[in-house]
Amino acid sequence: MYELLTNHIARHVSLHESDLQTFFTALKLVKLRRHQYLLQEGMICRHDNFVIKGGVRQYEVDNKGREKVIHFGFQDWWITDRYSWLTGLPSIYNIQALEDTELLQIDKDTLDQLFMTIPPLERYFHIVLQHTFAYWQERILVLQKPALERYLHFRKLYGHLEQRLSQHHIASYLGITRESLSRLRAQVAQPGK
Amino acid sequence: MYELLTNHIARHVSLHESDLQTFFTALKLVKLRRHQYLLQEGMICRHDNFVIKGGVRQYEVDNKGREKVIHFGFQDWWITDRYSWLTGLPSIYNIQALEDTELLQIDKDTLDQLFMTIPPLERYFHIVLQHTFAYWQERILVLQKPALERYLHFRKLYGHLEQRLSQHHIASYLGITRESLSRLRAQVAQPGK
DNA sequence: AAATTGTTGTGACAATTATCACAATTTATT
DNA sequence: AATAAATTGTGATAATTGTCACAACAATTT
Secondary structure (H helix, E strand, C coil): CCHHHHHHHHCCCCCCHHHHHHHHHCCEEEEECCCCEEECCCCECCEEEEEEECEEEEEEECCCCCEEEEEEEECCCEECCHHHHHHCCECCEEEEECCCEEEEEEEHHHHHHHHHHCHHHHHHHHHHHHHHHHHHHHHHHHCCCCHHHHHHHHHHHHHHHHHHCCHHHHHHHHCCCHHHHHHHHHHHHCCCC | CCHHHHHHHHCCCCCCHHHHHHHHHCCEEEEECCCCEEECCCCECCEEEEEEECEEEEEEECCCCCEEEEEEEECCCEECCHHHHHHCCECCEEEEECCCEEEEEEEHHHHHHHHHHCHHHHHHHHHHHHHHHHHHHHHHHHCCCCHHHHHHHHHHHHHHHHHHCCHHHHHHHHCCCHHHHHHHHHHHHCCCC
16 A cells, blocks of 8 residues: 555655554545545645655636646656645635546645654655646746647657546646547547548 | 845745755856856756846747747746756757846756755745746646637736746747737727727 | 446637737937 | 837638537437
């Protein structure tokens, strides 16, 4: 159950076995069925979540009722609404399971407590955040490019996930409609026309 | 010279005076003239920078020679290319002074050393990164909305900087052309037509 | 197995945004 | 102050992407 996370941590820092155990004690295993919510609009997001199985999407519903997917979370990723987490304000996002999903959940207050006694744990979370940040920096860049480039970039990064996601969700992640994505796909499959 | 940064740190953590001094000793004051580069494409970004005066923009030049501004840096902001910083790979970005600018620069290796002896310093950088992250999460969301909404959101956030930036830079930050921005501005000024 | 529900593809057309060209204006340089 | 360079506004037109409608197909439920 902790194997994936143990490896993930070891990739970035070395933590004493006892500190690792202290950390694990603070975690809660959460199981979500497909379509179930980890977070809903209006809730305060007090937890960070490490996906060990399945996948989720984070999205906003805009004032016209359309969903904007800003992020996915699959195995080995931490996912939270960083804004609500940080400010304690209600979230504008929903985080929903795309498949049956299992994650390890840690509470913000508990984590902040642990940081005081286990500095390398904060180092781990800091490094992970830097990685996610580097990736989001690229996402911002790509969102300023034409739709076809965005789609090709998505395939390079997430190609292995393409068949696990609906076109509706991929299109939303790319900031286009599902119809436009469908046409881009036809274009990529048959560059002749 | 260290006043802004001292206050910025104090807003997030409390650091012993001696640790603060150790940190300051590791900083280098960098002065840039307008249009001068802090980072150029192809360079490895080994430093993080705290702006104390002036402002910079971070942008990529795409394969058609067009500039994509992904971020600005003004007073009280840390700015770096997080990807190059983290991976040690050459940057695809340029960071250029928009005005005469002064910043305090810290080297990554030095900073990582300091983190080992001064955990609260890592706490500070971790918290700052979380704030920036929360802000970028919002930026990703906004980039998926129509241009007018993106512009209005920009004005809400950066309205006070609007006259210090050229329309070309604002447009690029919003992911549109300067002509389109010019038309949006006309629209906002005279909603009648 | 049948029925329901959800997903994807595609055509016709509309809306948005980009491109190109040039004039007007402002800012920087000599 | 005069000149050059950069910035901004605007029209005409093209390209991109969205909207709406409906059919084909797949997945899920009864």
